[in-house]
Amino acid sequence: MKLQLKGVTKRFGTFTANDRIDLTVQPGEIHALLGENGAGKSTLMNTIYGLYSPEEGEILLDDKLVTFNGPGDAVEAGIGMVHQHFMLIPVFSVTESVMLGYEPTRKAGIIDFAEARRRVQEISARFGFDVDPDAMIEDLPVGAQQRVEIIKALSRDAKVLILDEPTAVLTPQETDELITIMRQLRESGTSIVFITHKLREVRAIADKITVIRRGKIVGQALPESTETELASLMVGREVNLTTQKEPAEPGDIGFSVKDLTVLSGAGKVVLDNVNLDIARGEILCVAGVDGNGQTELAEAIVGLRSAVAGTITLDGTNLRRMNVKERLNSGIGFVPEDRSTDGVIPGFTVTENFVLDQYDQQPYSNGVAMKPSVMREAAVQQISRFDVRLGTVDDPISTLSGGNQQKVVLAREMSRDIRFFLASQPTRGLDVGSIEFVHRTIIEERDKGTPCLIVSTELDEVSNLADRIAVMYRGVVVGVVPGDTDRDVLGLMMAGVPVEEAYAQAKDHHTILGEADEEAQT
Amino acid sequence: MSTEKKNNDDAPAAPGGALKEAESRLHYAVRELSQSSWVITLLSVVVALVVGALLILATNPQVQATTGYFFAQPGDFFLTSFEVIRDAYSALFRGAVYDWQAATPDRAIRPITETLVNAVPLILAGLGIAIGFRSGMLNIGGQGQIILGATCAAFIGYAFNLPVGAHLLLALVGGALGGAIWGGIAGVLKAKTGANEVIVTIMLNNIALYLLAWLLRQQWFVQTGSNQPIAAPVEDSARLFGLLGTGFRLHAGILLAIAATVFVWWLLERSTLGFEFRAIGENPDAARTAGINVPKATALVLIIGGGLCGLGGAAHLLGTEYRLGAGIAGTLGFDAITVALLGRSKPLGTFLAGVLFGGLRAGGVLMQAQTGTPIDIVLVLQSVIVLLIAAPPLVRAIFFLPNPDGTAKSPRRRRLKDQQAAEAAQEPAPTQEVTK
Numbered sequence: 012m013k014l015q016l017k018g019v020t021k022r023f024g025t026f027t028a029n030d031r032i033d034l035t036v037q038p039g040e041i042h043a044l045l046g047e048n049g050a051g052k053s054t055l056m057n058t059i060y061g062l063y064s065p066e067e068g069e070i071l072l073d074d075k076l077v078t079f080n081g082p083g084d085a086v087e088a089g090i091g092m093v094h095q096h097f098m099l100i101p102v103f104s105v106t107e108s109v110m111l112g113y114e115p116t117r118k119a120g121i122i123d124f125a126e127a128r129r130r131v132q133e134i135s136a137r138f139g140f141d142v143d144p145d146a147m148i149e150d151l152p153v154g155a156q157q158r159v160e161i162i163k164a165l166s167r168d169a170k171v172l173i174l175d176e177p178t179a180v181l182t183p184q185e186t187d188e189l190i191t192i193m194r195q196l197r198e199s200g201t202s203i204v205f206i207t208h209k210l211r212e213v214r215a216i217a218d219k220i221t222v223i224r225r226g227k228i229v230g231q232a233l234p235e236s237t238e239t240e241l242a243s244l245m246v247g248r249e250v251n252l253t254t255q256k257e258p259a260e261p262g263d264i265g266f267s268v269k270d271l272t273v274l275s276g277a278g279k280v281v282l283d284n285v286n287l288d289i290a291r292g293e294i295l296c297v298a299g300v301d302g303n304g305q306t307e308l309a310e311a312i313v314g315l316r317s318a319v320a321g322t323i324t325l326d327g328t329n330l331r332r333m334n335v336k337e338r339l340n341s342g343i344g345f346v347p348e349d350r351s352t353d354g355v356i357p358g359f360t361v362t363e364n365f366v367l368d369q370y371d372q373q374p375y376s377n378g379v380a381m382k383p384s385v386m387r388e389a390a391v392q393q394i395s396r397f398d399v400r401l402g403t404v405d406d407p408i409s410t411l412s413g414g415n416q417q418k419v420v421l422a423r424e425m426s427r428d429i430r431f432f433l434a435s436q437p438t439r440g441l442d443v444g445s446i447e448f449v450h451r452t453i454i455e456e457r458d459k460g461t462p463c464l465i466v467s468t469e470l471d472e473v474s475n476l477a478d479r480i481a482v483m484y485r486g487v488v489v490g491v492v493p494g495d496t497d498r499d500v501l502g503l504m505m506a507g508v509p510v511e512e513a514y515a516q517a518k519d520h521h522t523i524l525g526e527a528d529e530e531a532q533t
Numbered sequence: 534m535s536t537e538k539k540n541n542d543d544a545p546a547a548p549g550g551a552l553k554e555a556e557s558r559l560h561y562a563v564r565e566l567s568q569s570s571w572v573i574t575l576l577s578v579v580v581a582l583v584v585g586a587l588l589i590l591a592t593n594p595q596v597q598a599t600t601g602y603f604f605a606q607p608g609d610f611f612l613t614s615f616e617v618i619r620d621a622y623s624a625l626f627r628g629a630v631y632d633w634q635a636a637t638p639d640r641a642i643r644p645i646t647e648t649l650v651n652a653v654p655l656i657l658a659g660l661g662i663a664i665g666f667r668s669g670m671l672n673i674g675g676q677g678q679i680i681l682g683a684t685c686a687a688f689i690g691y692a693f694n695l696p697v698g699a700h701l702l703l704a705l706v707g708g709a710l711g712g713a714i715w716g717g718i719a720g721v722l723k724a725k726t727g728a729n730e731v732i733v734t735i736m737l738n739n740i741a742l743y744l745l746a747w748l749l750r751q752q753w754f755v756q757t758g759s760n761q762p763i764a765a766p767v768e769d770s771a772r773l774f775g776l777l778g779t780g781f782r783l784h785a786g787i788l789l790a791i792a793a794t795v796f797v798w799w800l801l802e803r804s805t806l807g808f809e810f811r812a813i814g815e816n817p818d819a820a821r822t823a824g825i826n827v828p829k830a831t832a833l834v835l836i837i838g839g840g841l842c843g844l845g846g847a848a849h850l851l852g853t854e855y856r857l858g859a860g861i862a863g864t865l866g867f868d869a870i871t872v873a874l875l876g877r878s879k880p881l882g883t884f885l886a887g888v889l890f891g892g893l894r895a896g897g898v899l900m901q902a903q904t905g906t907p908i909d910i911v912l913v914l915q916s917v918i919v920l921l922i923a924a925p926p927l928v929r930a931i932f933f934l935p936n937p938d939g940t941a942k943s944p945r946r947r948r949l950k951d952q953q954a955a956e957a958a959q960e961p962a963p964t965q966e967v968t969k
Binding site for chain 1: 809
């Protein structure tokens with residue numbers, strides 16, 4: 012089916028999220044919509060899917076004008092969408108999930124399970140999805156859950172499939188399977204709109220690329236363009252995709268975790284005997300698919316989660332019995348994973364957020380009363396050093412963009428005397444400019460001789476920053492490998508394959524993206 | 534994925550989902566209340582006066598009489614209406630601020646002092662509630678904390694024999710302590726077990742009420758030698774001394790209220806403890822991540838808030854009532870919640886709101902006596918004010934004010950929904966409305 016947008020404009024108050032967007036997706040085409048976080052990609056897709064109604068412009072399907080009053084209309088018209096965060100119910104089976112809302116019924120409204128099951132099997136077989144219709148959603152790996160979402164869309168006869176950041180949660184191997192599926196769908200005539208900010212994938216998968224920046228279409232590109240070309244189109248200026256850094260000069264071990272075991276609230280083991288050593292002047296990245304214990308590792312180190320066994324040692328002191336405040340005061344700088352819930356207090360001013368974990372320390376207070384002028388002065392000084400764009404430091408931090416908020420967090424954590432730096436997803440949701448800045452700052456901190464532990468699910472970030480990489484899978488460290496390890500190897504390790512085996516397997520079988528990388532190099 | 538997992542792990546009280554939902558709505562309402570602008574407050578008072586006027590008209594027999602021949606002589610209706618409203622509201626004003634019809638100058642300024650007398654317990658208890666609101670806690674237990682404060686202050690006031698200054702001081706401290714313990718029970722329970730403070734404080738209100746009723750039946754407690762459920766009057770040495778001599782009831786409690794207002798401002802805006810309070814109120818997760826001991830701060834919020842409510846009860850008893858009876862708290866505890874809401878949980882705002890409510894109460898008495906307008910109108914005024922402050926869009930719609938977000942008035946609710954969804958979707962985008 013041909014999807015065509017003409018002058019679609021969507022405003023929120025005074026903010027124009029989409030400004031006169033023209034877009035044509037031909038039948039059987041994989042069309043990538045490339046743009047930074049906040050560029051307006053998701054808004055546009057939600058408009059196509061009927062979640063928003065545009066202020067201006069038209070949507071045409073096969074040259075016929077359509078208007079949607081809700082996702083129901085869009086589904087009816089043949090548009091399917093797979094959201095970045097899956098809309099699945101964990102305790103439902105695959106069949107139940109797929110038929111939800113569109114249950115086939117027999118007489119007297121009785122649900123026809125056999126028919127629903129048959130439909131799932133039929134679609135699954137047609138595209139070689141390999142999904143068991145009776146499996147429970149919660150038991151499936153993320154990649155399979157995504158396939159269920161795709162089956163869901165196809166079972167409602169989707170002719171245009173929208174995939175919103177589909178690879179964000181996948182290992183490279185799972186991404187590979189997704190690419191295969193997308194190609195099969197293309198062969199069968201389905202049009203695919205594929206939203207992403209990852210340049211590698213776009214080049215490997217897309218037939219056509221549309222770049223969107225600040226709500227406007229800034230250009231079309233072909234997959235033959237180089238990553239640098241695409242990046243500068245996306246950001247609007249020349250960008251360095253890889254941060255320059257000198258090789259690490261690791262000193263002695265500054266921070267280490269030994270046999271660390273952590274249980275979840277429900278008593279499940281979420282960290283299983285984790286051992287990590289980080290030298291002074293070295294960045295160790297923890298890679299892995301989201302939800303494999305990385306969050307818990309960071310929280311356990313800072314003391315937000317208590318460990319049942321093991322030691323956490325910073326410069327020879329065991330931190331395990333300390334509370335959060337004592338650990339921070341003994342020299343841990345911590346950038347939490349979720350900035351808006353754990354990192355900042357939105358209603359507080361920039362100054363207050365800047366002293367959030369030192370408000371009761373010298374020189375900001377005497378222990379009882381705070382010293383607003385001292386706080387403010389320090390905030391002003393550090394804010395200019397970290398290049399935070401803001402009105403004044405007395406504004407609530409919620410008036411700042413995500414990137415600038417993150418810079419405030421970094422300024423807070425790095426402006427005190429730290430002996431170990433821990434950051435979880437330090438660039439999640441940031442624009443390219445801020446990402447560059449954050450990476451540079453972390454490398455500078457390393458070069459000062461601070462041991463750094465960075466948790467990230469983005470392989471781009473990991474390979475950019477890491478001197479060594481620890482890969483986690485289901486609460487276990489699968490292995491620690493050098494920073495320049497091949498992504499295919501990392502991907503296999505992220506799925507739980509042990510180090511040696513991962514190397515062997517990766518040698519035999521390259522992923523599509525891996526091959527594309529090699530081609531680009533030669 | 535990760536958030537899902539987090540929820541599973543960290544929510545042992547899964548069946549409390551509905552309760553949690555209701556609670557977060559309450560929090561939302563409180564936040565909404567404390568963030569709307571001063572203009573809205575003023576306009577709400579205006580609208581409330583209009584609504585009050587309509588009710589006065591509807592119930593006034595003179596006006597009703599003129600409606601009988603409305604079409605014959607509409608002028609009569611409007612003239613009577615105008616006179617009735619003018620008389621009622623001017624009586625309200627004369628009873629609350631300045632009585633220009635009074636015989637002596639003393640009499641003329643007495644209303645404002647009465648207003649302040651009424652305001653003392655409202656301000657003190659309102660501040661206690663406001664501290665809770667600012668810290669994200671809905672302390673509905675003002676009533677119980679006031680009862681405990683008054684009870685402790687009264688007992689110290691008549692059961693001990695102490696020199697003048699020390700006796701008063703001890704009675705006040707005792708009252709504050711009584712309230713602090715009552716608030717502290719809820720605080721410690723919330724901190725240790727996660728018990729919902731709304732439910733606990735409401736229950737503690739009832740316990741306090743019946744505890745007082747029981748105490749008033751105990752001879753060792755009341756020390757009167759009679760069977761009346763009322764305690765002995767407090768000694769002169771424990772009373773809050775008058776400030777303006779005979780004929781006036783205004784007592785040193787007002788100084789206490791002013792001092793408490795300044796103290797609460799300092800506590801919330803300048804002290805490290807207040808920083809912790811505000812932090813856990815705005816975002817407990819970030820507070821915890823920054824190393825703040827959230828349970829300890831939670832307990833302290835309700836202890837200090839309870840202490841202020843207790844002090845309010847003590848000041849009410851030692852300054853105005855002198856004798857402890859079962860109805861000592863009246864509706865003070867609930868009015869204090871309204872005062873804190875109206876004052877946007879800010880110290881100065883709470884002070885002013887306390888004075889306003891004290892004035893409405895003082896003026897209402899005169900209004901009823903002179904014009905026969907039921908004093909219940911005052912309750913209507915109070916309720917309408919709070920209702921409107923809770924719904925700023927309604928006030929803006931009445932006065933055709935622009936939406937502060939800069940968006941045009943949206944005819945459809947869907948748009949609003951869109952906007953919220955978009956804000957979530959556009960999270961990393963640079964916020965456009967830097968200057969609000």
